[in-house]
Amino acid sequence: MEQQTKIEPEVILCVKDLVVKFSLRGQELTALRGVSMDLYRGESLAIVGESGSGKSVFCKSFIGMLDKNGWVESGEIWYGGTDIAKYEKSEDWIRLRGKEIAIVFQDPMTSLNPLQTVGVQIREALELHQGLRGVAAQEKVIEILSDVGILEPEKRVKDYPHQFSGGMRQRVVIAIAIACNPKILICDEPTTALDVTIQAQILELLKQLQHKYNLTIIYITHDLGVVANVADRVAVMYAGDIVEIGTCEEVFETPRHPYTWALLSSLPQLGVKGEPLYSIEGTPPNLFTEIYGDAFAPRNRYAMQIDLLERPPYFEISPTHKARTWLLDPRAPKVTPPNTSIATAIERNARHAREVKKVFGEKLVEIRNLSVHFGNSRKPFVAVNNVSFDIYKGETFGLVGESGSGKTTIGRAIVRINPPAKGEILYGGKRISGKIGKELDHAITQKIQMIFQDPMASLNERAKVDYIVSEGLINIHPELSKAEREDRVQCALRDVGLLPEFASRFPHEFSGGQRQRIGVARSLIMEPEFIIADEPISALDVSIRAQVLNLLSAMQQQRGLTYLFISHDLSVMRFIADRIAVIHKGVIVELSDTEELFAHPLHPYTRALLSAIPLPNPKSEKSKVLEVYDPAIHNYTVDKPSWVEIRPKHFIMCNEHECALYRKKLARENGEA
């Protein structure tokens, strides 16, 4: 930001009125509807948008990597004095691709060749693009590997991709991109497939590399936290068009487009417990049909008559900030934008926690020394190791951990998909793990329900919504007549905000958010007491998340439900969960009331998680200090760790030595307060 004001920015890439179309199943889809944008040398630009907004297509059009059924209909892309949108031959693109503009994809495993060592793969790029040979190339490979933060690069050059962890693999992919010595680096969701702690490290690395190699970086992401962390400028895309573009501060602090308002205010991080989140109704438009007027108008609460008729032009707010909305027209009525400050939300939550003391009923679920093993009995993989906790009636219990921590396995052990190797699970005082009677089995099936992560995978594609929703009803109440069953299905669909006539359709006709609500309807029709929600929002778009979260909390209030909410995202948890357990490698390391956990995180892993979470706030993001958790700091050889209640209702896994340290720390923090 400072650099930009000092030196007159030089445009490195200029896009004018780009229209990209795809032919899909005999229909024509307009993926980009006349996008214009300037990219300045040395900046990092973040393109934010929901799935289907065209952000990936936009960047792929710079390097001629559109899918074979797509083409540039009209418009210009100027790079280095030529209009590359006119390129037709693949030789033209090969001169540009990698050498000038390189791309890093989302999934590191699919972008590396599993049959070649990483050294060979980086070297190939060096030979092709920089013309290095022999010893010089080998030395350069090692230099680049150490640049991307891989320890002992001399040794690891000879390793294959599968010998690296997910985060390390992404570093190798970045190394290959850097080896081409590009001017522009496009990062397409570079950290979406990674855990939060790894994500923060990769973003840090990209920032360092940008400085060292003088790169211009375009980030494509749906995560506003990531944007706040890395971007100098932000472009917000909706339905194949950039609706707002400005510096990071301008877009986050004084957004002007109603879509940006809606996007920012529907963030779960801005929610206050007990109040519904702001949510954008509906789903993004279908790009097969021609869009008249403002594409966002049908979902816009500030829509005016003109929004339905004519497409708004760009209105300039400052030299760096412009937005495409009729609200900025001098003739338009004045509106006050909603408050999207995250600090106010946090403060209101803390007040809420102090003022409203939620009282919970008796213990509903008790988990006693649960262990779950996978694989054969000779060489078991311990997914969950000796875990105990209770869930009280009416509360939302949050289980937070990274991938492979065993959080999903615990949920699945409760619904009896993964049988426990040791320990037991009690529900309402009765044991439900192991062999149980038929009557109890029947009752448990009805009372415990699960909501799955991926709405695309969790609905049977070949069955109608009607069958999907009524499936459990057929099992539990076979005595119901067809008409009664249909009645209840319609009722359940209405409860989750879907139209009753959707019952006769197939799941593929719905968007992700609608599908997730069908999944919720399928659980609610059973009239359960306890719902396990396994990452119910992580596969959804930002604008859809709030809809699902609101639905879940409304159902909790209406029906007195108890939730086990499983997530990898601590910041979202803060506004959902009453109590949070943090799980690492199959062991729960810390458990406490939500506000207590955020105020006094003790275990180093909890602290690392908290520091790594990207918050949609550029000020705090850009100045944050990353804490890295290394399990080697625990010396558990002599002094064995145990489950200690360090303060009332605040549990932690530690040995005696650590416990003493934590106590001191708590006392100090309380003294300051």
Added chain:
Amino acid sequence: MSKVMTKMNKMSDEELFKFIEFDSSRAESTAYSGYSYWKSTFKVFMSRRSTRLTLYFLILLLLFTLLQPYFPGQKSPTEIFINPETGRQLRSHPPGAEFWFGTNTIGQDLWARIWSGTRTTLLIAIVSVTSSTVIGIVIGALWGYVRALDRVFTEIYNVINNIPTTVLRMLITYVLRPSIGTLIFAMCLTNWVGMAKWIRNLIIIIRDREYNLASRCLGTPTRRVIVKNLLPQIVSVVMLDVALSIPGVIGSEVFLTYIGLGLPVETPSLGNLIDEGRRVMMNLSQTYQLVFPAVVVALITIAFYSLGNKFADASDPRNHV
């Protein structure tokens, strides 16, 4: 667009910049996809002219085979014709106006025998493929979905699969009296194993998908999970397999008859017609007795194969562009 423009011109600025009421059903109905898997599969399948022609040809051929005896002027396939001049059997009469495909070595009408043989062979092929598919689906689905059965079924499969199928078929037809039933039994006994293994592999791929876990959480019984969740997903692959098995069965019927273990000569089948033709093949004036049945076998086999492969391409969602 022009309509929109005129509408705009009519309105004043004040009207244009007035807020409109928020309609949530308008927001809800913005995204709607009319994609249907089977419709697209059918469309892609029928989009190629060669595929359409092959399909029409096969349908015509099957219809003709079925209806042939009811057409006027058709002869019985088993009647032995007598040469009125010599008073003896009309052996190896060359094709002509009276006997379209000529007669065989004992004076039967080859035209009638070929279509009767095609009926027999198709009957064997269709019945044995259908029944082995049904057995294969039931066993394969249980084998793939019910984990407890996996070990047992795999061991049984290993034992059965290690007996060469040809030897097994030969043994069965040798032990039992040769008849249509025996042949069907012999084909089923060996074919279902491959089918079951194939289905099991398909089921294992989709077994742990989330919607199956969801069904388990809802307490859906295994039988309904298999019928409602698993089989609809693999039905296109199974159809392909059926289409490709039919020529295979026809081939092994021909083979069994060829080595003398097939149907008796009284029941014409493509297998024994080809066998008869082979015996006189070297005599140039009688080569037609091999050529005609062989051409029919080739046409049916090729039609099934090519349609099966075209269907496989069409049923792949990646080709639904």
